[in-house]
Amino acid sequence: MRTVTVVGASLAGLHAARGLRDQGYDGRLVIVGEERHRPYDRPPLSKAFLTGEDPTGDDLTAQGPTGEDPTGDGEPDGGLGPLALTDPEDEAELDAEWLLGVRADRLDPAAGAVGLADGRTLRTDGVVIATGAAPRTLRAVAPPGVHTLRTLDDARRLRAELRAGAGRVVVIGAGFIGAEVASSCAALGLDVTVVEAAPLPLVPQLGERMARACAALHAAHGVTLLCGTGVATLRGTDRVTGVELADGRVLPADVVVVGVGVRPVTGWLEGSGLALDDGVLCDEGCATALPSVVAVGDVARLALPGTGRTVRAEHWTSAAEQGAVAARNLLAGTTVQPFGALPYFWSDQYGARIQFAGRREPGDTVRIAEGDPEEDPGGGFLAVYERDAIPTAVLAVNRPKPFTRLRRELARAPRLAAR
Structure with a gap:
């Protein structure tokens, strides 16, 4: 392979790029990212980034300019500070071309091409799909004050509103992101209510008994948890004013955070010939049915050998560890190494x-x-x-x-x- 394109300047994409270099690939390496930022760490966004209280002493709120202009629009990228996953030395060793602030909108494996939304076409011999996932929303257009949390820019907007006098926060969804945001808002002294449609949060992951134990952390820290009811609508036009529940109750709100899960970003792969089913279907080694295409991170749905099942993991550790495996199999043209790491995740709450x-x-x-x-x-x-x-x-x-x-x-x- 003379050119490999990594689509997704994410944790998973970065580790795949590093894996390619570590395994001796010395050809052209292109990294495409829809965000204007270099790869950064997402887990702190729902925790220390919102509260500004990082136990390491690092200032996660730093936004000093780096002087870079990755999008070519004359606006320097905001400094990522401790969230950054690369530094100048790392990037020099990686020797990649960064195309940031632009979205991939098509893949043509037969032509060996990745199309970009700005009209450019990248010719490539291999592709790493690392486009991750996007938050699900309740409404196509929501009033101001309603947030999802996935990107650094999302977190900056939410943090600004939390610090601008928001007194009442409603978090919709009691999964890990929702619980972490609720915890951060409680730490800021805000009045927090969490709404969960299921009878109990996190049962699929933890089982009923342990899910109940973890859910008890909310009440122990003054956060109201309402389970077993969905959201009928969001109230407000110029600004959100409340959340109307399916049972008729109305929760006043100055800020609403929607954390009802994510969907893998696969729309740009329609028509490519890849098998898509809530993610990109892969074998146990991150390889798709096309020998020149692999997928990693939140977007990849891997086969579980011996079970007949597939699994898509939305966790930091999986995204980080899949890169080296996918890189090796991409360069080999076939799966020579399965991804066998034990699933692991963590969450910091209260x-x-x-x-x-x-x-x-x-x-x-x-x-x-x-x-x-x-x-x-x-x-x-x-x-x-x-x-x-x-x-x-x-x-x-x-x-x-x-x-x-x-x-x-x-x-x-x-x-x-x-x-």
């Missing part, structure tokens, strides 16, 4: 670190190894999921050391966690 590793299935039993999640979930606990007395997953709240030990044990026996 001063608690929640960590999960493994693959929980319905019917797995839960054994509490430390603490008491029913009596004091915020005090910390360690829970082990088991199937036929064999560990399949582990959940911890403020138990990092024993969690790490059990995570390593699961990783050494991946067949047990993937049965």
